Structures are given as structure tokens and as C-alpha cells.
Amino acid sequence: MTTPGDSGARETWPLWEVFIRSSRGLSHVHAGSLHAPDETMAVRNARDLYTRRAEGVSIWVVRASDITTSDPDARGEFFESPQGKEFRHATYYSESESVPHL
Amino acid sequence: MTTVAEGVADLTAEEAEFERLIDADSRVEPRDWMPDAYRKTLIRQISQHAHSEIIGMQPEGNWITRAPSLKRKAILMAKVQDEAGHGLYLYSAAQTLGIDRDEMFEQLITGKAKYSSIFNYTTPTWADMGSIGWLVDGAAICNQVPLCRASYGPYGRAMTRICKEESFHQRQGFEILLQLMRGTPEQQRMAQESVNRWYAPALMMFGPPDEDSPNSKQSMAWKIKRFSNDDLRQRFVDMLVPQAEVLGITLPDPDLKWNEERGHYDFGELDWSEFYEVLAGRGQANAVRVAKRKKAHEDGAWVREAARAYADREFAVRDGERVAS
Amino acid sequence: MNHSNHVVSSAITAEKIADSSVVAPDAHAEYALALGDDALVLAHRLGEWITNAPELEEDVALGNIGLDLLGHARSFLTYAGSAWNRSEDDLAYFRDEAQFRSRQIFELPNGDFAQTIARQLIVSAYFVELYRALAESSDETLAAIAAKASKEVAYHLDHSVQWLQRLGLGTDYSRERMQAGLVVMWPFVDELFRADPFAEALESAGQHGVAVDVTALRPAFDALVPRLVVDAGLEVPELPAARGGGRGGIHSEALGPMLAEIQVLARAHPGATW
Numbered sequence: 001m002t003t004p005g006d007s008g009a010r011e012t013w014p015l016w017e018v019f020i021r022s023s024r025g026l027s028h029v030h031a032g033s034l035h036a037p038d039e040t041m042a043v044r045n046a047r048d049l050y051t052r053r054a055e056g057v058s059i060w061v062v063r064a065s066d067i068t069t070s071d072p073d074a075r076g077e078f079f080e081s082p083q084g085k086e087f088r089h090a091t092y093y094s095e096s097e098s099v100p101h102l
Numbered sequence: 103m104t105t106v107a108e109g110v111a112d113l114t115a116e117e118a119e120f121e122r123l124i125d126a127d128s129r130v131e132p133r134d135w136m137p138d139a140y141r142k143t144l145i146r147q148i149s150q151h152a153h154s155e156i157i158g159m160q161p162e163g164n165w166i167t168r169a170p171s172l173k174r175k176a177i178l179m180a181k182v183q184d185e186a187g188h189g190l191y192l193y194s195a196a197q198t199l200g201i202d203r204d205e206m207f208e209q210l211i212t213g214k215a216k217y218s219s220i221f222n223y224t225t226p227t228w229a230d231m232g233s234i235g236w237l238v239d240g241a242a243i244c245n246q247v248p249l250c251r252a253s254y255g256p257y258g259r260a261m262t263r264i265c266k267e268e269s270f271h272q273r274q275g276f277e278i279l280l281q282l283m284r285g286t287p288e289q290q291r292m293a294q295e296s297v298n299r300w301y302a303p304a305l306m307m308f309g310p311p312d313e314d315s316p317n318s319k320q321s322m323a324w325k326i327k328r329f330s331n332d333d334l335r336q337r338f339v340d341m342l343v344p345q346a347e348v349l350g351i352t353l354p355d356p357d358l359k360w361n362e363e364r365g366h367y368d369f370g371e372l373d374w375s376e377f378y379e380v381l382a383g384r385g386q387a388n389a390v391r392v393a394k395r396k397k398a399h400e401d402g403a404w405v406r407e408a409a410r411a412y413a414d415r416e417f418a419v420r421d422g423e424r425v426a427s
Numbered sequence: 428m429n430h431s432n433h434v435v436s437s438a439i440t441a442e443k444i445a446d447s448s449v450v451a452p453d454a455h456a457e458y459a460l461a462l463g464d465d466a467l468v469l470a471h472r473l474g475e476w477i478t479n480a481p482e483l484e485e486d487v488a489l490g491n492i493g494l495d496l497l498g499h500a501r502s503f504l505t506y507a508g509s510a511w512n513r514s515e516d517d518l519a520y521f522r523d524e525a526q527f528r529s530r531q532i533f534e535l536p537n538g539d540f541a542q543t544i545a546r547q548l549i550v551s552a553y554f555v556e557l558y559r560a561l562a563e564s565s566d567e568t569l570a571a572i573a574a575k576a577s578k579e580v581a582y583h584l585d586h587s588v589q590w591l592q593r594l595g596l597g598t599d600y601s602r603e604r605m606q607a608g609l610v611v612m613w614p615f616v617d618e619l620f621r622a623d624p625f626a627e628a629l630e631s632a633g634q635h636g637v638a639v640d641v642t643a644l645r646p647a648f649d650a651l652v653p654r655l656v657v658d659a660g661l662e663v664p665e666l667p668a669a670r671g672g673g674r675g676g677i678h679s680e681a682l683g684p685m686l687a688e689i690q691v692l693a694r695a696h697p698g699a700t701w
Contacts, residue, residue: 011202012204013409013410015194032191032259032260035484037406038409041409044488045487048484048487049190049487052184069133159477160478163477166474168688168689170520170693170699172467172500172501172519173501174701176494179493179494183477183486183494187487190487281700281701284700286696286698286699404598404600405485405540405541408600409597411597411598412593412596413593415596
């Protein structure tokens with residue numbers, strides 16, 4: 001399967017992943033999943049399921065089978081590059097620690 | 103193409119990575135390698151939890167039509183809705199482990215899957231709405247908060263969401279009882295009588311004593327269970343006693359006593375034979391709960407099929423491109 | 428009371444109305460009570476779907492719609508009660524059947540999911556027009572209640588239309604059930620748009636602009652709903668209108684048992700607080 005949880009044609013109602021962006025938020029955050037027969041019902045079900053406490057302003061739904069994940073078997077290769085490049089983080093620069101406004 | 107020797111080395115690397123994640127209190131995610139037994143245990147635990155939420159809607163759903171004030175009616179509807187939602191979050195988490203929701207439903211309605219025995223008790227009085235919120239949800243919260251740090255990512259995240267919503271559940275139950283205890287003599291009797299029935303079953307929600315729980319050790323090693331049954335049960339009792347004092351309700355345990363040495367409340371022996379009876383299907387409402395779920399599911403089949411048929415036609419996938427009409 | 432994530436909103440609620448010092452004029456209260464009864468009865472019917480819906484997502488969806496309507500009911504009843512020093516619960520739990528003024532469509536049994544959707548389609552379309560007009564009421568409280576309700580019922584209508592399409596155009600069986608549901612509910616459409624005696628009382632007392640003349644809402648309904656029905660592969664039933672009489676306390680046989688269930692516990696403990 002292309003994605004965790006995808007059931008494709010096996011289930012009566014396929015699985016959808018839900019992403020919500022709150023009014024204070026900058027980006028859509030994965031909120032969970034639900035089952036719906038199609039995208040129109042999916043976004044409505046997401047609204048009912050995930051925004052009862054006024055948690056969101058924008059809802060994205062994506063069919064679980066449409067999501068491509070980075071392959072954890074390739075985790076090493078995929079995510080190796082940033083390791084050892086601590087100079088990308090401000091904390092690397094200890095001389096500046098005590099200088100105001102830096 | 104790997105040789106046998108390289109195959110063995112890969113397996114060890116995967117196992118090592120899994121162990122590392124567990125030891126580091128990090129998260130195991132859906133596409134990570136995991137031992138089969140871990141996967142199976144999780145599927146069982148998560149789906150059981152989901153089933154409990156769904157079945158748990160019934161004892162309370164029983165009182166929506168008779169709620170004695172419009173405010174209580176609204177609160178009860180919202181609570182039961184939350185429980186449906188919790189079930190849905192958990193089914194979704196279980197689904198990431200490779201089992202479909204349809205299959206989990208099938209297991210529930212055929213009686214293959216278990217759910218928390220507490221929901222096999224009936225709710226003959228309104229005060230039971232209070233007891234369920236205060237005692238049953240209270241116990242559930244004790245169980246659930248540690249699970250927010252469960253090693254399996256989707257489970258931990260579902261639990262975090264659930265815990266946020268659950269605190270209202272316990273409070274509304276407590277306030278129902280508070281209102282009753284401040285009310286008429288009949289209301290006070292109703293409240294006390296209800297707590298007398300729910301107290302012991304709620305304590306048994308934490309499961310049998312540690313020495314009778316063989317699965318616990320492995321679950322704790324895999325960090326999908328964080329504290330032992332007895333530890334959680336003790337924690338719960340310690341919280342309940344002061345709350346009962348606020349309510350003015352007597353907990354039905356003559357052996358309940360503060361133990362200065364231990365720094366905890368001592369409490370009496372629980373009747374585990376009743377627990378096992380209920381677990382074996384001979385509780386007050388076992389058959390009724392499953393039958394009701396089965397009926398709702400079967401009665402709704404034509405609706406689900408209609409929606410699917412419509413979707414297949416109107417949202418047809420053509421040559422890999424999605425076309426919405 | 429402050430739970431985590433509690434969002435403070437400015438939306439009108441029954442609690443806010445009760446806490447304010449507003450007292451409804453008698454004629455306004457009579458009118459509000461009728462509107463409240465419509466919402467109350469329907470909210471109860473929708474609540475009956477919880478644990479029985481065809482899919483868990485619909486337990487949640489119908490529950491949400493029911494809660495919205497219960498909110499409308501509570502606001503109307505609280506406002507009405509302010510005229511007579513009676514609470515929303517006094518009115519909901521301690522009036523007899525003949526004192527309820529809900530239109531009959533709301534009390535009809537849910538039937539199967541299609542029958543429920545048939546009712547939802549009709550009443551949501553009605554509510555959209557009603558609350559849009561009522562939001563312009565010269566009575567501030569009624570206008571505020573309607574303003575909040577307006578947004579919610581627009582969503583209810585959308586939900587109904589989505590299901591109307593899926594059932595009408597889904598399978599042969601679902602189309603059959605959807606048509607059957609329309610046949611049960613359609614005779615009760617007329618009553619929704621008959622003159623409301625409590626609205627008329629306000630008009631004849633010279634209180635213009637308080638109430639909505641529902642007879643004027645019928646054209647908009649007729650321009651929308653029949654087309655939706657046909658587009659969903661169904662037929663608009665041609666049936667004689669039901670006699671109705673809800674605003675005058677005349678009800679179908681469904682209301683009695685429903686009220687008995689709603690009121691049984693509260694009535695067993697008169698004067699108690701819950």
C-alpha cells in the first residue's frame with residue numbers, strides 16, 4: 001500500500017486524512033482520519049468530527065491512498081544530510097551567547 | 103538482491119532500530135518495522151479501546167430522551183457525540199496497523215472482539231449519568247493520560263486528542279451528582295444508590311491485580327502500557343476520596359481508610375468473580391449492547407452502499423486523474 | 428467554569444438571555460414559544476438517532492444538527508419564559524400536549540434514514556428562509572437568535588441535500604426509500620407556510636416587523652426544493668395537504684408518547700433542580 005491505513009477498494013467508505021489550520025496557525029496540521037464515501041462528505045465529516053470546539057478555520061481532506069510517505073527503510077539516506085551541520089542552528093554560535101540582541 | 107547473511111543482518115538492524123525508538127521514548131510510526139507481536143497487541147488494544155467508546159455511547163444514550171433539563175440534554179448529547187468521535191479517532195489509529203474498520207466492526211458485532219466490561223452494566227437511574235461521568239470517565243482518564251505517551255505514534259496522538267475532550271466528561275458527571283446531593287431527599291438517595299452500584303465496577307476497570315495480568319509485563323516493556331493495574335487503581339482511589347467528600351457521598355467500602363505509612367488510602371478487596379462473569383458475557387447488558395450495535399450497523403448498510411454507489415459514479419477516477427462532476 | 432481550550436464566544440445562548448435582564452413583551456413571548464417548540468420537538472427526534480445512525484460519522488453529524496436545534500429551542504424558550512417568570516425547563520417539561528404549538532412535521536417519527544433526510548430537507552429549507560427574515564426582526568433578542576441560527580441551518584440544508592442526492596441517485600433501493608420518505612413528509616409542507624396565529628396577533632396589535640409572515644416564504648421554498656428533489660432522480664409527491672393544526676395545540680398521535688418520555692423524570696420530581 002502507498003500509505004498507512006489505506007484500504008483502497010476493500011472498504012465501503014475509504015479512509016481520508018484530515019488537516020486543519022486554526023485561526024492562530026500558519027499551516028495545516030494533521031488532525032486524524034475518518035471514513036467518508038467521497039471528498040464532499042469527507043470535508044463535512046471532518047468539520048463535524050474535528051472542529052466542534054471551534055478548532056479550525058480551514059480543513060483539507062486527502063484520500064489516504066493519495067498520500068506518499070518517505071520510506072523509513074531509506075530513513076538513513078533521506079535524512080542523513082542535516083546531521084553534522086549544526087552550524088545551521090543558532091545554538092552552535094556560543095561566542096554570541098552573552099551578546100544582547102543577538 | 104540480498105544473501106541470507108545480509109538478510110539476517112537487515113532484520114537485526116530493523117529490530118535494533120525498533121528497540122532504539124522504544125528505549126528513547128520516541129515514536130514508532132506506521133511504516134516503521136515492528137515485531138509482529140507488537141503490531142498484534144496494538145491492534146487488539148486500540149480496537150478494544152475504540153469498541154469501548156462506541157459501546158459506551160449506549161448506556162448514556164439511554165437517557166438523552168429523558169434528560170430532566172434542556173441543559174443536561176444538550177450536555178449529554180455532546181458527550182455521547184464525543185464518544186463517537188473518540189471511537190473514530192481510535193479506529194483510524196488502528197487502521198494504520200493494517201486492519202480495516204469494516205473488519206473491526208465485524209469483530210465487534212460477532213462478539214469476537216472485546217470492549218470494556220463496564221459498559222455491560224445498565225443505567226436504571228438518571229444519577230447513573232453522574233456516576234458514569236465521575237467514576238467511569240474518571241477511571242478512563244487515569245488509564246488514558248499515560249497512553250498519550252504510548253510508543254505507537256498514531257495511538258499516542260489519538261489519546262492526546264481524547265484526553266483533552268475527556269476532562270469535560272468527568273466534570274459534567276461530578277456536577278450532575280453535586281446537583282443531586284444538593285437537591286431533594288429523593289435526589290440524594292438516587293445519587294448515593296447509583297454510586298453504590300458503580301464504585302466497585304469502576305475500580306475493576308483497571309483490570310485484575312498485577313499478579314493476575316500476564317499481558318501487562320510485555321505491554322509495559324513496549325511502552326504501550328505505562329503503569330501497572332494496581333498502581334493506577336490506587337492512584338484513582340486516592341483522587342476519589344476527597345472528591346466524594348465534596349459531594350457528601352459515601353463510597354461503599356467500609357475498609358476505605360487513609361494509611362499514613364503508605365501515604366495512600368487502603369481499600370477493601372474487590373469481587374473479581376463478578377468481573378470475570380461480566381467478561382464472560384454474563385453481565386447485565388452484554389447481549390443487548392452488541393445486538394444494538396449490530397442492528398444499527400446492519401440497518402444502515404443500504405445507506406452506506408448508496409453513498410458508495412453514488413461516489414463511484416460521480417467521483418470516478420479516469421486514467422489516474424480525479425474528475426468531480 | 429473554564430475548561431482548557433475554552434473559546435469565549437459572543438454568540439447568543441439561553442444562559443446569556445437568562446442572565447440578562449431582558450423581559451419579553453407578552454405577545455413576543457407567545458410567538459417565541461411557538462418557534463421554540465418547533466425546534467425543541469425536532470431536536471428531540473434527531474437526538475433519537477444517536478447510537479442508531481448508519482455510520483458513526485452520521486451519529487456525529489445528526490447529533491450536531493440536533494444540538495444546534497436544541498440551542499435554538501433553549502434560546503426561544505428562555506426568552507418566552509421571561510415574560511411569565513418561567514424557565515425554559517418549566518415550559519419544556521411541565522406543559523401538556525395541547526399547550527405545545529409545534530407544527531406537526533416536527534413530531535413525526537424518524538422512520539428510516541431516508542425519511543429523516545426527507546424531513547430535514549423540507550424543514551431546513553424552511554428554516555433558512557425563516558431565520559433569514561427573522562434576523563431582521565425589530566425585537567433584538569429574536570433577531571440575535573435568528574442570526575446565529577441562520578448560519579447553522581444553512582449547514583443543515585447542505586447536509587440534507589448531500590444525502591438527498593446520495594440516496595436518490597445511489598442504488599435502486601435507496602431511491603425507493605428516499606421516495607417513500609418524501610411521501611410521508613410532503614403532506615406536512617403546507618402547514619409550515621400557513622399563517623402563524625401568534626405572528627398575526629403581533630401584526631393586529633400594531634407590532635410590525637417583530638414576526639415573520641411565513642406565507643411569504645413559500646415561493647422561495649417552491650423555487651428550491653422541488654428542483655432539488657427532481658435533480659436527485661425523485662418525484663415531488665402529489666398528495667393532499669395534512670390538516671395540521673399544530674399552532675393551535677392539535678397534534679398527531681406521535682407527540683403524546685414523545686412528551687411522556689421527555690417529561691417523565693422531571694415530572695417525577697417537581698420543583699427539583701438538575
